[in-house]
Amino acid sequence: MQDAIIILAINTLLVLFLWHLYFFEYRTYRLDLTRQRLFRIRDELFAEFDRHGWPFDARAYGIMRRTLNGVIRFNHRLSLSRYWGAVLADREVANGELGRRFEEEFQAALAELPQDAQECVLKARREMHDVVIEHMVLSSLLATLVAAVAFCLFLTHRLVSVLLKKSSSFDAEAEIVGRQTISA
Amino acid sequence: MTTQKGSKRDGKNRRGLSDSTKVEIRRIDARADMVTKLGHSVAKYGSAAIIAFFAYRAVDTLAGVDTFADITVSWLVSCKMTGFAALILALAALLYGHYQRKLRKDVIERMHRYQAAYERERDPNRTSSKLTPRGDTRKEDL
Numbered sequence: 001m002q003d004a005i006i007i008l009a010i011n012t013l014l015v016l017f018l019w020h021l022y023f024f025e026y027r028t029y030r031l032d033l034t035r036q037r038l039f040r041i042r043d044e045l046f047a048e049f050d051r052h053g054w055p056f057d058a059r060a061y062g063i064m065r066r067t068l069n070g071v072i073r074f075n076h077r078l079s080l081s082r083y084w085g086a087v088l089a090d091r092e093v094a095n096g097e098l099g100r101r102f103e104e105e106f107q108a109a110l111a112e113l114p115q116d117a118q119e120c121v122l123k124a125r126r127e128m129h130d131v132v133i134e135h136m137v138l139s140s141l142l143a144t145l146v147a148a149v150a151f152c153l154f155l156t157h158r159l160v161s162v163l164l165k166k167s168s169s170f171d172a173e174a175e176i177v178g179r180q181t182i183s184a
Numbered sequence: 185m186t187t188q189k190g191s192k193r194d195g196k197n198r199r200g201l202s203d204s205t206k207v208e209i210r211r212i213d214a215r216a217d218m219v220t221k222l223g224h225s226v227a228k229y230g231s232a233a234i235i236a237f238f239a240y241r242a243v244d245t246l247a248g249v250d251t252f253a254d255i256t257v258s259w260l261v262s263c264k265m266t267g268f269a270a271l272i273l274a275l276a277a278l279l280y281g282h283y284q285r286k287l288r289k290d291v292i293e294r295m296h297r298y299q300a301a302y303e304r305e306r307d308p309n310r311t312s313s314k315l316t317p318r319g320d321t322r323k324e325d326l
Contacts, residue, residue, distance in 0.1 A: 040290075081223060089212035
């Protein structure tokens, strides 16, 4: 009886440690990691503009830097529901006007830059999206589980595709076996 | 001050959204924020409550108050579970430590060039510890 109580106490503590590790340590770590990645993107954007002598007062640079700053600052509030909230708010209230105007303004500002600088800004934007999506998925338990299942399904699909590509060898052998069956 | 206000107003005009639209957007945004916070709280404290509930049930079962011992309760008082949970915890803690260290090194690598550039600007004869950009010992110094 006493042994069972001790085991129960140890097991409960172990589970609570795991709970703490996930809900406090891991969550904080993910936030720090995402911010570090976003800072790196911002630094690289700055370094590229500095190296090539592109103007820091270019509108596209300003928009990109402000957007990155916004994501860095409010990263702790970023989640899939907030993401959909922003999309819904824009679509339902402003008929997508907010996003459309941002895109127009961004593209117009981008056109003022030389080709290389445009690619540099677009690369920063792509990387920012990748980091944000990864953060949203991996900081949610449910989304992580869904993503893990989706990843397994993707791997299965790839495996089946590889197997199907080699299907002619399999078919040829089956045909030979089939022929032997007929002759027997 | 007037110029700042003016440019702010221009910014609003450029986006071309009325005040009521902005309020509505903020309202939806706040609602989404609430859903996020609620979801996080339910996941965090809900799971803690589930752990507490099963621990309580296990105590009752051991004391003979509750005679119905389901699989979760019997798991909580089994030695196999102790080994399994300890293994998972140890692995998770090792991975956590490893990635925390990697993150710290990433930050050092990102920041060191600014520190070096600033110090070089102030002191052209600045000397260096010659550690790697990530703050590690150089291979030839080992």
